[in-house]
């Protein structure tokens with residue numbers, strides 16, 4: 274009985290872990306649009322995401338209208354945990370849920386936005402600052418699926 278419980282817990286853990294890191298796939302039956310966009314890279318670090326630590330050592334917004342307020346590092350504007358495949362975009366143009374295929378990066382989904390991400394400029398999430406820097410700024414012909 275105990276072994277069954279352990280197995281169930283393991284499976285539940287795998288399911289939870291799996292859904293958090295699910296790879297993004299293009300939706301079926303939705304026509305895609307081809308467009309050239311500026312793609313930059315970012316990671317959860319304070320340099321990329323504009324945060325600093327307050328006197329308690331807690332992350333707070335460094336500037337903008339939320340300056341000084343608590344920042345949940347690694348959480349996106351749509352409430353998901355940022356992971357490889359998370360894209361920040363101008364959501365008036367590319368709403369949350371829009372799927373992109375970016376050559377050299379793969380599939381991604383719009384789950385975040387940023388103060389200086391406007392128009393045909395998307396920001397691609399990377400796990401480390403080194404990877405984000407290595408990507409740099411690239412103009413790419415991308416495939417887009419609006420949901």
Ligand SMILES: [Zn+2]
Nearest residue numbers: 316318321402
């Ligand atoms: Zn960074």
